[in-house]
Amino acid sequence: MKKVLEGLDEQSIPDGLMGFSTHDDCAIYPLPDGSKLIQTVDFFTPIVDDPFEFGRIAASNSLSDIYAMGGKPLFALNIACFPSDELPLEVLTEILNGGISIAKEAGIPILGGHTVKDKEPKYGLVVSGIVEDGKALKNSTAKPGDVLILTKPIGTGIISTAIKRDKAPSDMIQTAIEIMAQLNLCASTSMEGISISACTDVTGFGLLGHLSEMCKNSNVSATLEFNSVPFIEGVFELAQNGIIPGGTKKNLNFVQDDIDFSDILIDYQKLMLADAQTSGGLLISVPLAHSQELIAKLKDNHALAYSIIGQVYNPSDKLIYVN
Ligand code: CO
Numbered sequence: 001m002k003k004v005l006e007g008l009d010e011q012s013i014p015d016g017l018m019g020f021s022t023h024d025d026c027a028i029y030p031l032p033d034g035s036k037l038i039q040t041v042d043f044f045t046p047i048v049d050d051p052f053e054f055g056r057i058a059a060s061n062s063l064s065d066i067y068a069m070g071g072k073p074l075f076a077l078n079i080a081c082f083p084s085d086e087l088p089l090e091v092l093t094e095i096l097n098g099g100i101s102i103a104k105e106a107g108i109p110i111l112g113g114h115t116v117k118d119k120e121p122k123y124g125l126v127v128s129g130i131v132e133d134g135k136a137l138k139n140s141t142a143k144p145g146d147v148l149i150l151t152k153p154i155g156t157g158i159i160s161t162a163i164k165r166d167k168a169p170s171d172m173i174q175t176a177i178e179i180m181a182q183l184n185l186c187a188s189t190s191m192e193g194i195s196i197s198a199c200t201d202v203t204g205f206g207l208l209g210h211l212s213e214m215c216k217n218s219n220v221s222a223t224l225e226f227n228s229v230p231f232i233e234g235v236f237e238l239a240q241n242g243i244i245p246g247g248t249k250k251n252l253n254f255v256q257d258d259i260d261f262s263d264i265l266i267d268y269q270k271l272m273l274a275d276a277q278t279s280g281g282l283l284i285s286v287p288l289a290h291s292q293e294l295i296a297k298l299k300d301n302h303a304l305a306y307s308i309i310g311q312v313y314n315p316s317d318k319l320i321y322v323n
């Protein structure tokens with residue numbers, strides 16, 4: 001992906017607009033009244049069998065980037081691919097209904113969309129949102145003295161692979177679905193009124209990938225405490241048994257040189273930290289002095305996780321030190 005972006009022709013982007021450069025979560029476009037329009041798009045192939053649940057997960061995942069920027073979603077458009085020769089159209093209806101149910105939870109309408117005939121179903125949303133002037137949260141502004149908080153447990157990539165290999169018990173599948181379908185709205189609401197340094201959502205690059213991006217863009221280093229990172233129940237055992245997605249292995253390879261791992265960590269534990277997430281939680285960098293207030297609000301708003309997983313320091317040899 002990086003290679004593709006590097007090969008793009010240069011555009012002259014006016015001041016105040018934000019695009020590819022820091023790999024932040026949304027594009028930003030200033031509006032005449034001083035507020036900012038933020039926009040994001042994401043869509044992917046099914047990771048669970050149930051079409052309605054797939055729709056919920058994909059929609060929640062698409063909305064996540066808006067919440068990661070501290071914004072409010074306004075409306076969405078569907079983007080879908082569907083093999084209409086091979087699957088009954090009711091399946092597509094179910095997928096779209098899953099999307100509608102999540103849009104309702106987010107308090108926004110889905111105002112249209114587009115479907116293309118394709119061999120494999122794909123679904124997601126284009127989401128437009130708004131953020132008040134000066135309130136957009138970035139991934140490039142973490143500060144030494146911050147602590148890091150993650151709002152959902154890790155392991156949905158490993159569980160998705162277990163589902164494909166028929167190695168995931170049904171209660172584990174249900175837990176993973178509920179985690180992936182939960183909107184980051186509750187985490188985003190919790191940040192309101194607290195001075196947050198930086199935020200991003202944990203998705204395809206995994207916790208290590210998104211954290212290293214945050215550190216690099218903020219010119220800081222961070223420590224990560226393996227034992228403080230929340231994992232979904234059962235993920236330890238799956239990872240130990242070698243159930244690891246290809247994307248997760250690639251993630252670890254990609255960031256390995258920027259990370260100093262404690263000698264006591266075993267390879268499968270490093271892979272767990274790099275696990276490619278779908279619709280993961282928010283990774284929040286908050287000054288230590290405000291962290292307990294944030295944790296209390298995350299608890300009140302029923303976030304799925306809220307423990308401190310690491311700390312931010314002045315830049316050092318490595319981006320991340322994992323203890
Ligand atoms: Co994102």
Ligand code: CO
Nearest residue numbers: 040041042065
């Ligand atoms: Co995205």
